[in-house]
Amino acid sequence: MSTHSAQYQSDINKLWTEFWTGGITNPLTVIEQISFLMFARLLDVMETTGERKAERTKKPFQGRFSGRDDPRRWKNFKQKDAEGMLRVVRDEVFPHFRKLNGGTTFSEYMKDAQLMIHKPSLLVSAVNMIDKLPITDGDAKGDLYEYLLSKLTTAGINGQFRTPRHVIRFMVELLEPKPTETVGDPACGTAGFLVSVMQYLLETHTSPEGRLKVETGETLYTGDLLEPYREHVQRGMFHGFDFDATMLRIASMNLMLHGVENPDIHFQDTLSNAFPEKFPKQATGGFDVILANPPFKGSLDEGNVHPTLTQAVKTKKTELLFVALILRMLKKGGRSATIVPDGVLFGSSKAHTGIRKLLVKENQLEAVISLPSGVFKPYAGVSTAILVFTKGGKTDHVFFYKVEADGFSLDDKRDPVKENDLPDALARWRKRSVMKDTDRTAKHFMVPVKEIEGKDFDLSINRYREDQHEESKYDPPKEILARLRCLEAQIAKDLSDLEAKL
Template identity: 30%
Template sequence: MSLQQKIDRITDILRRDDGISGAMHYTEQTSWVLFLKFLDDYEAEKEDEAILSGKPYQPVLDEEHRWSNWACPKTPDGKLDINRVRTGDDLTDYVNKELFPYLKNFANATSADPKSFTYKIGGIFQYLDNKVASGHTLREVLDIIDTLNFQSSDEMFELSLVYEGLLQNMGDAGGYAGEFYTPRAVVRAMVKVLDPRPGQTIYDAAAGSCGFLVEVFDHLKANKSQLTTEQWDFIQHDTFFGFEKTSLAYVMGMMNMILHGIESPNLFRGNTLTQNIRDIQEKDRYDIILANPPFGGKEKSQIQQNFPIQSNATELLFMQHFMKTLKTGGKAAIVIPEGVLFQTNSAFKQVKQELLENFNLHTILSLPAGVFLPYSGVKTNVLFFERSGGTSDVWYYECEPEQKLTKNKPITDAHLAEFVELYNSRTTTDRSWTVSASKLGEDYDLSAKNPAKQKDTVHLAPNDILKQIRIKEQQVAGLLDEIEQLLAET
């Protein structure tokens, strides 16, 4: 049975449980069980490495609360120890009254280093609870998860793919796709063209399930054999930073990063927009920013006070935050709704003026309608900019699949392959063109208007216009006569 089949089997089991209602619940519950099995394998691997190196290793979990003791204890010959294994009420009582309180307390320990793996575990379980009502149901789930081996690189890779699918299903069920899942083809294209390097810091102020941060990690890990020990340590502990407002997305994001192999992600729970951007200094900034911030939301006036250009539109507040938190020479790629490009009221105009005058907005990727269906029909674009002086030219690329995008026909890597190929050269094609910043006008309308599609307007003389109107009136009158005759004959 493949890992995907095992996860599907767990989903079927959880659907029968009285405490589970929908994909959001079974994804959340599958996640914490997966994570604890992963943690047990991680601890075992670290202990083996310590023995080989002759260095001591202090396990994160004490013996009583390790998977191999409470979840699936074994006999000396490796079989499930039926004399020690818990099930039914005994299992749920232990999980609810002993295991979860023990794990939650990790984040409250006064000696815990916020960067430590121990603290991260506490941060995860601080916002989690066991919702599986039946201990017999939970027993079935534990027995399946116990067959997984997270010390296998192949199984870990498969797990990362399966987990992405779980997060996507979570977004599908709750209508929170933007919160839990940005289409991976879009994420991969954004990461490929920015091409993050070891030693750079990566930031997402609306992290959700951390898809951007995970993709950057995979991008950096592809050349792991060429990395120094110092570079790899920096990647593990000091590269990835993010904020997430909602507790469930924060938990999913933290687990997503750890399950992908990031030992100490710097993910924090909180509303990014409560930070006064006037207080941000160069030391607080990041080399690369990748994000798909929430848009269409409204923020109260108290939050708006944190921004020089006040607006209740969250997309404008996040744009100001991203501009302020980008390092000198840094690069950003931000998903924004189409409205940001063409709206010209005071706040929208001021933000775009700031962006064009003080940043190099060199590229706008116009995404096709339907990228976020069925969760949102809003058309989106990706802004690529750098903190390296003002904008001189903007290169546009219009992604246009031959077939309309739907839930069952989503955007793919192939749809964005040409964009990725042309990004550095900024070549002009039927789908791409360059506009001088000086021609954008005083309203700073950044709408993507493909010149290859623009048709010359034919201006008719007034008499010719009147003739066309009379011809159309005669055609309408003739159709009305025919309808009237048909009605008379019936």
């Protein structure tokens, strides 16, 4: 970590503490309020860029403010005294956010944006700190935001919204998305999957000349080879849905800070009847790639679930309905990596068997990658697996892999450790077509579809894995007895010696 980024992280920690002492203790609210202020600064930066460009090109510029002296602009209100700043931000900046139309991703969920900071001194602290943050340069701003989001986990509240970054990256690499494709997440939370796809595209579409070494010694990927796809990447590629407005604000900010100017993020329960009505293109056959870790919150009101899902699988269980939903959202040939709780793999109800049968018989189930149960600690110890599947086609063999370590301890601390099966799992997945792994005592192997059908479509790896029995070797009983006699004699002698000394 560079001294700069360590300094910024320390600044964020200080600000975080100030929010808590100022009475704002829900980490989501803290992040949301910081996001609003970052957004206010970004709007001003974008306005200044537009004004300069207009001066250079002599073309008219339609800005979001009334001019350079507009009091709602960051550079103007940041110079006010504490009371004045609070008044302008609360009574002018936030109402302005709510009126922004279509020109920004934020417009949809700014309707109920509220300034929750009531202490003038806290607002001044927050504005001063955000003014120092490098939110205009490339990777730094994304890293900062990731750091901010990591506080959701450490705070232990609402942590379930965070899928570990390295697991997300592993899933993105399993699917290898291309810059011409359309990517979606039906329960996007803070948009971790979509951000990871953007980072993956930058890394895989940067020429040797486009790789810049920054002062920290890290490589900055400029994504220069993405130029032909720029419009699609910025405006048509990324789509996320969630039914928590706070999440959506954070998700939009996260994507904007990672270089996606206008992500398509919407307030929507994707299991509901309203989804196909409001978003017909996305709800059915809209995506090449779907990456998701949908909520497993038990059951829901069947009346509000769209009939196309309950026809596919008659159930109220969200984890089964989400698999049916993802199949509906994918294009023919589209692919997904989705995290499911282990129950989906072996549950014996009609609905459980039905969804597995649907994956295996009418689509191409490609992989079942079991994750160790500590992956989502400290906030959940649930055992999960990643299902990799393609819509349509037929299943021939399924690749199974039992991940026993992910590079972090599997307790609440999640400290880094050496053991990590994810790189091996990825390498073997990529070679699966040439390797027909048959050793059932290994961590990974291929299982033919006939065998899966014969086991009632059970997808738990333990149904197919064989335990390795090592034959135990024992010395002949006579030798063991002789050794025991020897020991007995030694003990008797030691006792006699001890007695003589008393």
